[in-house]
Amino acid sequence: MNTDFYELTPCGGNCTGCEHFCSGECKGCIQSGGKCVKMWDKGCDIYKCCQSHGVTFCGICGEFPCKWLKETICRWEEKGIERLQSLGEEHKKQHMDFEENISRLWKSMGSHGVMTLSTCARGRVSSRPMSVVVIDGKFYCQTDISYLKCIQIRENLNVALCVKNFSIEGKCQILEEPVKYDFFMRAMKKHYLPAALRYSSLPSERVLEITPSLIYLWDYHSGKPYMEFFEFRNNTYRKEWK
Numbered sequence: 001m002n003t004d005f006y007e008l009t010p011c012g013g014n015c016t017g018c019e020h021f022c023s024g025e026c027k028g029c030i031q032s033g034g035k036c037v038k039m040w041d042k043g044c045d046i047y048k049c050c051q052s053h054g055v056t057f058c059g060i061c062g063e064f065p066c067k068w069l070k071e072t073i074c075r076w077e078e079k080g081i082e083r084l085q086s087l088g089e090e091h092k093k094q095h096m097d098f099e100e101n102i103s104r105l106w107k108s109m110g111s112h113g114v115m116t117l118s119t120c121a122r123g124r125v126s127s128r129p130m131s132v133v134v135i136d137g138k139f140y141c142q143t144d145i146s147y148l149k150c151i152q153i154r155e156n157l158n159v160a161l162c163v164k165n166f167s168i169e170g171k172c173q174i175l176e177e178p179v180k181y182d183f184f185m186r187a188m189k190k191h192y193l194p195a196a197l198r199y200s201s202l203p204s205e206r207v208l209e210i211t212p213s214l215i216y217l218w219d220y221h222s223g224k225p226y227m228e229f230f231e232f233r234n235n236t237y238r239k240e241w242k
Contacts, residue, residue: 001240002090002094002144002151002239002240003022003087003090003091003094003238004229004238005056005057005091005094005231005233005236006058006185006213006214006229006231006233006234007030007134008056008087009029009030009047009057010029010034010042010044010046010047010056010057010058011046011050011057011058011073011080011084012057012058012059012080012084012087013029013046015028015030015031015036017029017146018038018099018183020038021035021036021037025037026038032046034045034046034047034051039076045072046058046069046072046073048218049068049069051100052085054215056233056234057084057087057091058084059084059085059086059087059088059091060088060091060222064085064088064154065081065085066085069081070169072210074078077130078189083199084111086133091234091236094234094236094237095234095235095236095237097237097238098230098235098236098237099235100237101228101230101237105215105228105230106134106137109134109163109166110134111133111134111187111191112131112132112133112134112187112191112192113132113134113163113164114129114130114131114132115129115130115132115139115141115161115162115168115208116128116129116130116161116162117129117130117132117141117149117159117160117161117208118159118160118161118162118164118203119148119149119152119153119156119159119172120152120156120158121152121153121155121156123153126149126152128149130208131188131191131192131195132161132163132187133187133191133192135182135183135184135187137175137212138206138209138210138211138212139161139168139170139210139212140184140187140207140209140210141207141208141210142178142184142188142195142199142200142205142206142207142208143205143206143208144202144204144205145174145204145205145206146156146186146204149208150174150206150208153172153174153208155175157171157172157173158170158171158172159171159210161173163211165217165218165219166215166216166217167215167216167217168210168212168214168215169212169213169214170210170211170212170213170232171210171211171213172208172209172210172211173208173211174206174207175206175207175208175209176206176207177200177202177203177205177206177207178196178199178200178201178205178207179200179201180208181207184207185200186231188200211232212230212232213231213232213233214229214231214232215229215231215232215235216228216229216230223242224241224242225241226240226241226242227240227242
């Protein structure tokens with residue numbers, strides 16, 4: 001099975017199997033900005049270093065393997081450098097696979113669709129169908145600024161979309177009124193003319209822009225199921241047979 005780089009921590013680990021993470025005692029390295037109750041309760045220095053170098057983990061850093069990392073990681077893992085090097089090589093392959101498959105993803109997903117948008121805040125999850133257009137790798141729709149969707153998004157930018165066999169996770173930004181964005185209005189009038197004429201000019205209407213961080217899908221080949229994962233944080237691709 002290929003490495004899931006979406007869950008990979010800067011030091012090359014994965015919090016999902018940790019007892020502190022599973023019990024809820026720790027939110028996880030990536031989710032908490034480098035804090036780890038087991039080792040780095042004040043913030044991980046490796047996490048901070050990766051952030052400063054603009055990489056998600058050490059194995060793809062231009063300065064890998066640096067002297068400081070060797071001295072730091074060997075405190076808890078003798079072969080940590082070798083493992084990070086191997087992860088770096090696998091990441092390079094998955095990145096090449098991403099470049100080869102990404103155009104196929106957008107083509108199969110299409111330029112628009114009625115998609116279920118899920119948002120969450122204060123322990124409440126809500127879902128509703130939205131008329132969505134896909135433009136330059138992002139997802140756009142519109143809704144009233146006073147509605148629950150905007151209220152939840154203001155508190156939690158993490159959202160999810162679902163359409164056909166595609167699941168999309170990402171972050172949502174609330175933009176201004178639809179009529180201020182020509183590219184959005186052109187797409188809405190082409191695919192959802194009644195909605196554009198009825199709602200887009202209302203002063204309370206807002207555009208929602210969703211930037212994907214992960215898109216995955218189920219499919220079958222000769223009756224055998226598999227999943228494809230497109231991870232946009234690392235621009236990596238992997239395929240898993242089920």
